[in-house]
Structure formats: structure tokens, C-alpha cells
Amino acid sequence: MAAVTVRPAARSDIPAAARVLAAAFDDDPVMEWMWPEVSSRRAGLPRLFGTFIRHHHFPLGGVEMALAPDGSVAGATMWDPPGRWRQSALSQLRAMPGLVRAFGSRIMVGAEFAGAVEKAHPEEPHWYLSTIGTDPSARGAGHGKALLNSRLDRCDAERAPAYLESSKESNVPYYERFGFEVTGEIVIPNGGPTLWAMWRAPR
Numbered sequence: 001m002a003a004v005t006v007r008p009a010a011r012s013d014i015p016a017a018a019r020v021l022a023a024a025f026d027d028d029p030v031m032e033w034m035w036p037e038v039s040s041r042r043a044g045l046p047r048l049f050g051t052f053i054r055h056h057h058f059p060l061g062g063v064e065m066a067l068a069p070d071g072s073v074a075g076a077t078m079w080d081p082p083g084r085w086r087q088s089a090l091s092q093l094r095a096m097p098g099l100v101r102a103f104g105s106r107i108m109v110g111a112e113f114a115g116a117v118e119k120a121h122p123e124e125p126h127w128y129l130s131t132i133g134t135d136p137s138a139r140g141a142g143h144g145k146a147l148l149n150s151r152l153d154r155c156d157a158e159r160a161p162a163y164l165e166s167s168k169e170s171n172v173p174y175y176e177r178f179g180f181e182v183t184g185e186i187v188i189p190n191g192g193p194t195l196w197a198m199w200r201a202p203r
Contacts, residue, residue, distance in 0.1 A: 004146035009053075009063035009076070017063060017076040018050035024075075024133025025049075029193040030167045034109050044102045048110075049131070051098030053078060055091050057130065060084055064150055066134070066143035075134035075143035079151050082125035082160055086118070113188055120186045120197060122163055127155050129164040148178050152200070159202045165195040172196050179203060 009017055022045035025031050035041030057063050062079035087095070103110045121128075129151070134143045155162045165186060166172050172182060180198040187194050 004074075004142050005067040006064055006146050006150045007067070008061065009058065009065050011058065013063075013065055013073065014050060014053050014058065015046075016073040017053055017065060018046045020073050020076050020135045021049040021078075021131060021133040022046040023135050025131075026136075028167050030113065030188075030195070033188070033191075033193050034103070034106055034113060040104070040106070044104070044106075047098060047102035049078075051095050051102060052130075055095040055098070056080075056087050059091075062130075064147055066147050068138055068141075068143075073135075074138035074141070075132070075147055077129065077147045077151065078131040080128040080130060082127060085121065085128040085130070112190065113192065116188050116192070117165060117186060117195070120184070122183075122197075122199070124161065126161040126163045126199075127151060129162060132164075144174075152178060155200070156203050161202060162200040164198050166198055167193065167195050169194075169196060172198070 022042070025045060026042065031041055031045060035044050053063055057078040057080065060080055062077075062081065064077045064079070065073050066075035068074040099110065100107060132144060132147055152162060162180070164175065164180065166175060175198050178200065180200040182196050183199045184197045185194050186197055
């Protein structure tokens, strides 16, 4: 298997990163719950990820890209450094128009999900893996592994823990291979899906 190139995202990469993450999360239980209609979900997801990257994760230096052999974006991660996972009031204000465009009439569903996840979020300083995704056409080529190892190596160098929520139970064993352990379940109210909170101590 060829080595995967991982690099920090540039501002010009934001649309490509948003497209890749949208494709990766098209069948995600959380996204299917927030946008039950397929056409709305496929219109909303790139806007959602683009908004979060542009107004929160990118300014914090937390976006990395995995490149396919032809140089195209095959996968992406959105990380927040210790103590910075909460959006600032200014970031929330700047993101609001994009979120309204992404969610439309489903905006309160998105807010309900965000509130439940935030309530369960650990307070101990950590690197937060908000999102990781690989384009479906590129899966199995090691992009996800390279993306995870890139930032987890930094976590270990800094002696910092890491945290994520897995929206698919089937992905839990994958994260466990990188040292994450399930610490609890987050049940989204009003018939929402379950997420698995996972914590990784530095190695």
C-alpha cells in the first residue's frame, strides 16, 4: 500500500474538505436523523461542514487532509486543541448564516443535537476529534489511519488525551485499535440516535 500524504489544510482546501466529509457522512445515523430527506441532506452536509471548518476548526489549525495519489483530497479531519472545543460567541455569530442555509427548517434539530453532545463533553483538557471522514471511493487505502496517526502522534508528544464521539457502533473497534476506549453512551433526545463517547490516554 502506498504511503498516504497528510498535510494541514489551506483556506483554499475548505470546499474540497467539506465535499469529502459530506460524502463520508451521507449514510451516518446522525445525519440521516437530522435530514431524513436524502436531497436535503446532500445539499445541507457540504454547507454544514464548510461552515464549521471555515468559522471554527480552520482558525484553530485543526484541519488536516489526506491526499490520494493524484493529489486530490481523499479524507479530512477536524480537530480542536485542548480547551478550545467550544465555539466562541463570535464564531457562533459568524457561523449562523451558514448553519441556517445548511439546516433550513431543521435548524432546531441541529441545535438539539449540539446541545446533547456538548452536555456530555468532558471538561478535562484534551484534543477533540470533532470529525474524521474518507471519501467512499477512497476507503480501505489507509487514509483514515494516516489522518488519525498524524494528530495522535502530536497528542502523545504533548502528553495530551484525545476524545471523540462515534456515531456508528460498528466504528468503535476501529477507534479502539488506536487506543480509544468507550466511556459512555450519548442518547440524543426525541428519538435521536446514540453516540459512543471515546477517550484516549496519551501513550
